[in-house]
Amino acid sequence: MILKAFENGADGVMVVGCLEGDCHYLVGNIRARRRVERVARILAQTGIGAQRVRMVNLSAGEGAKFVSHAAEFDDHIRELGPSPINVVRSKAAAVPAAAQAERPGGPGGPGGPGGPGALRTEAAREQR
């Protein structure tokens, strides 16, 4: 699911699990962390970058903390810039758009999902 998010254009994914030792599914959040680590290894191997996925542990009552984690992750991803996939896709999209713009009256400018600067931070709650 996390890899799919990157395929679909996410620049970063933050996975939020409940506090360790306090999971309704006992070790669900521990397993989730290991799986996130595996995803990070895959992202490193595929050239996307391991630092684009992160797991944090929060309780359902830590709304303010969630906001600060999300904001910090958002800054972190903005600093990294768009994922290499989005860079390639936006370049590919820019070529026909530029060709169209050259035509008299043709619509110009890139746009749509995956363009440069497009940032999607997807926080998925792994376990309640």
Added chain:
Amino acid sequence: MIIGNTKPLEQILSMVEPFDRIVVAGCYGCVTVCRVGGDKEVQVLASALRLARAAAGRPLDVREVTLERQCDPEYVETMRPYVGDYQGVLSLACGAGVQFLAERLTASPILPAIDTTFIGVTERQGEWAERCQACGDCVLHTTGGICPVTRCSKSIFHGPCGGSMSGHCEIAKEVPCGWQLIIDRLRALGRMDQYEKLRPLKNWRSSRDGGPRRIIREDLTQ
């Protein structure tokens, strides 16, 4: 079951490098149980390949499929209607499955995504260990159910060698001496007479001698 290990992604990427459209084919048999070749692993590998290729600016079209078994013809045949639309098949089955696809889907290059490693068991979640080398002449009834061919690092047949130290094999401390295990087990069962019996030399002709092995069951053939 047959246990395997996923090949490094870099190696798989170099295998599929010439192609733009491939099938990634899993198997619901052994490789699903040992978590290298089932549905989930097909999805993960397909995603990883698509990500790597998209990042490199050469998108890869991947069809994901998992067969009931890649080592039985009726399931392999289910791929025939569409396999020609793709330039190759990346199989997550064991070596037998990969070869069977190659034998039957002759027009398609079939590539292995896993290294088939051994016949073994799940000792605990995420940990597998070898138990059988398919020597074709089972002696487990005489050795307390512990295989000297597999569990003894030297496949010795007549008791522990001089390298056995405090129940451990000389090749590594974490490897138990197969013959120590056998003797401990026979003692616990009160069957040490099995150990004391002189046994004839093992017939290795049923093992790797004589080329690829084949079994024909007249009661089942059609």
